[in-house]
Amino acid sequence: MTQHVRFYQTGSFAVGNRLLPAEARTVQSDPTRANSLTSGHRACRGCGEALGARYVLDAAMRATGGRLVTVNATGCLEVFSTPYPESSWRVPWLHSLFGNAPAVASGVAAALKARGRTDIRVLGQGGDGGTVDIGFGALSGMFERGDDVLFVCYDNQGYMNTGVQRSGATPPAARTSTTQAVGPAPGNVFGQGKSAPLIAMAHEIPYVATATIADLHDLESKVERAMGLHGARYLHVLVPCPLGWGSDAAQTVRIARLAVQSGLFPVFEAERGAVSAVSPIRHRVLVEEYLRPQARFRHLFEPERRADVIDGLQAIADRNIRRFGLLPGEQT
């Protein structure tokens, strides 16, 4: 694929964009940005999670006036940012275990409340493994108690840190190292997996939102919105992983955008259990356009095209579009 390199992508909201008027810039383009996750860390080239975490945390720092404490689950983000004796974190940061980040965040919030330090806000973060699988009990507990925590899931749809194994957030048909592209039904099983945002909504917490690193302004505004509220809040951010998805490191943002435009990843907000806003799809694409650049779906196109499987994924996207009304004005 030919790529036209533009150093100043006005209108794209890309990192380092300084040609936009100051009020239209992202937090990252602001010379006074917090740099909460600063440079020098060991994330892979093109890491969606590193990008997502930078924007989430700097936006949260801006929204809280720098009065922020973070709790991190075990996973890529923790590993690549804190190889002793180095740390990329310029915010107070605590890592305990893989499956307990929401509970640890609850503990931090309880401590701050007991100490009368409610000026300090709490943000928990983890990957999809730490959030929707092993940490899910703790997350649900944090939700139902209404603890004053924003929990952010950086969803790259698998256990990338341990070598790309399937998680409860891995999409159907995707090849992982525990759902290999072999046998009569290659890749991950259809009909499995869970939507953490919908389950979060079922707790009727004040705020649930999804976002991707393809629309950083949207991501920032959702973080800001969430930090303006109290109680348990949840933000689920799609962050493509070039290593696990088998995609070009330069295509991370584009692939996240295709996930949204295909309807496979609905972007929405919900308040107290009800969807309150959706990001409509502006240029709809078929799922095939999203699947093709990713080696984890290569078995759908080689050695022969698996129309049945691609149709199955298209049906999931179509259902999302209908369910969330992602194409307003269009009768679906």
Place this chain on the structure above:
Amino acid sequence: MLSQIEGSRAVAETVGHCRPQVICAYPISPQTHIVEALSALVKSGRLTACEFVNVESEFAAMSVAIGASAAGARAYTATASQGLLYMAEALYNASGLGLPIVMTVANRAIGAPINIWNDHSDAMSQRDSGWIQLYAEDNQAAADLHVLAFRLAEELSTPVMVCMDGFVLTHAVEAVDVPSQAAVDRFLPAFQPRQVLDPDAPLTIGAMVGPEAFTEVRYLAHTNQLRALARLPELADQFAATFHRDLDALVSPYRCDDASTVVVALGSVLGTLKDTVDGMRTAGMPIGVLGLTAFRPFPAAAIKTAIGAAKRIVVLERAFAAGAGGIVSADLAPVLPADRELYTVVAGLGGRPVTRDSLRETLAAAFAGRLAPLTFLDLDERLLRAAEEVPS
């Protein structure tokens, strides 16, 4: 002031007087009365500036305590048995991070078969978790040890487990002088965390450490625990000066001075043992009892001193390692001079009463040199035969 009070309530009131800032708990028998009483203290407003968090599991209980402690709050929880195992991963994490959490373990057996009654299998299974472990002989000690535990934990920045026998102590009503608020305030200063999550001084806590420094982290944890061996008797002296009663912080020797046989044990069984030994001494058998309050760190030097010239050491174990034998015995063996005989008696598993009659019989056998190195008190041969006869 002495009052007739249930052990759990005595502990809860004492913990309340220690002014915890975050209490989190998940219910499990026989721990429940402790956290119920603490919940009532917080909810009624008697215990202020404290958050009581009803969590969804013991794993979450310890995790909430970890977050709370790292954010500068004095954190407390209580559990037992399966609950302790369910939080095992977080136990190691709390000690690795050096967080001075205090936890009560209402000692209970571990299933299967499921069994809610008392033994020490739960706490013993976490002996290598990096937590300091203090065992209470009675409810006065259980209450007092909590005050000591907070002080020690925060001085050393390491977590402390106070172990009290489930039901036998937690549900027993006896006379306890609950440490008063004023006295606890004199003994226990406000929590000054060694490091804290603070936006004004950002810290990274819980970084990944590779082979280049991991051993050193563990070594320092070890030396920190050894520091507790020196500090515990000093704190016990300060405790005595403040509360006007003695507290055995490492070991509690009873009639060991002229004993040729010494029985080593932990927890509430010590009372029965002392009664038994009194009777046997009348019958001319110079037997002593050595209670261990501290099991982690292991008070090797204090044990050696207390044992003195005794020829036979009988370890009464309320837990054991299947396929190996005694747990306390295994720690004790390298401490003993080569000319001593060491016997392990596994007793009172899953709440079976440890009676004076059985103890007398076993100790008499030890005294006469007729005891096997490893025995199980009151083993019911009839049940063993029945198990063999079950058709496969």
